[in-house]
Amino acid sequence: MTVAEAEARPRRTPPRRDAATSQWGTSGLFTQTVALTGRSLRPYMNAGVIIVTFVEPLVMLLMFAGVLKVLGEAPGMSKEMAYIDGLAPAIMIITAVAAGAQAGNGLINDLRNEVITRFHTLPINRFSVLLARSFADAARSLYQLISVAVLAALIFGFAPPGGILGVLGAILMSLLVGWSMSWIFIMMAALLRNGDVLRMITTLLTFPLLFASNAFVPPESMPTGLRVIAQGNPISYANDAVRSMVAGNVTVTELATTVAVCLALVCVCAPISKRSFRVL
Template sequence: MTVVQAEADARQTPPKRRDTDTPGEHWGNSNLFTQTMALTNRSIRPYLQVGVVIVTFVEPLVMLLMFAGVLKTLGDVPGMSGDMEYIDNLAPAIMIITAVAAGAQAGNGLINDLRNDVITRFHTLPIHRFSVLLARSFADAARSLYQLIAVAVLAALIFGFAPPGGFLGVIGAILMSALVGWSMSWIFIMMAALLRNGDVLRMITTLLTFPLLFASNAFVPPESMPTGLRVIAEGNPISYANDAVRSMVAGSASVSELLTTVAVCLALVCVCAPISKRSFRVM
């Protein structure tokens, strides 16, 4: 075969297609589930850096040391359960606080992706846009999950956290707290999709989370509060979440109480997720 013939055959034979030649083909052949898992893996990677992991575990440790040490005398406040130690009442509340705080970061993560033009790139790919929001919520839920495990382990090692509900009660409390945090994350994802302003979102997040977390029955029972604050605490949804998680670690959870908490969480997602999806389309 001559050189001329070889060059002619090369021109007639099309080159083999490689994955790098069509970057969108892989996404186009996938479904919502696989796309969500791939994007979740992408969003989790920054949380696996050594510095981030250390800070992630230090946060619940600081809360445990601060509240369990400084506020230990609150175990004698009227209305506080006398059947359990104060740490057994406090640890479930810190689980809820940790999960909600992690959920609040979902909106900031979406804003950061928007600032870095990652969202613009996603819009050019043949993917379900809702998978981006799902991945964002699942990544922060995964981060909160190992924070919640850290809360339980540190509370047991340092303060002797050993509730009547035993190991199964603690596992149930962790999962319920993670569900509460995941459902709350959709509030902040919705606000991020609507506002698209990180500074405004952070101010709203602070104004929203502090009253929810501290004007509740997390640290003291509502019976010991002033009348106005007691009314707020009794109507606070975080108080109901605290009651559900505490009943699990106490081994006294009722099916109706747990189903109500799960139903409220799912209802919150059903309200916020469609609004987030609609707003995300026009980003």
């Protein structure tokens, strides 16, 4: 090849990478998860959403603590602690699980808006998208859990024997339960990819889990069939652990069992979610 031929041959230019692509390509899982969590949290920063998010636990407190206060006299109810002191932890669990259920709907919305398609074109760890979805709804749940504790104290005189440390422990435990439950709905969203079907399954799953438990009355006061369900319901064990927190008499066994079940749930659902999300 002569010098003239070499100069005449067009030179290949490497493909250009825009700044966003380069930035994502050099970041790690932690950085990507933080960035995507912030993105998922932005819709929750709307003033209307903040107000509605605050009103939800207020409505539950007014409804359950006001209407069901008479249940404090039901057989088997503890006489050592006021009914609101046992009800507020249960509402924390209900609030956290309900917020976790929204994680699947959030992922479905991203799929519907083709946001996930854009993510698939970026050099990012796709698992960070799922992690961010779960953390964003957990952050929203944290705001609601704090609201439950404050409103219960201001309106209904929530003053558990465990004090502020017990309440903080109850909030953290409820947050862990809700975050682990969110992976069930993220997994179903990645598998089903249908918002209508997911919403029906969410209702069918959460309603018996939350209400066929010891949240409002002890299982001993229930009919035999419902008592068996409540005693085997994992939410009942979560309620017991959180109530023990606010009562200031939680045991290591209760803590270890609740944390172990939550982590086991994540270890089962997260890999399935990751695998299903990879083939979208």
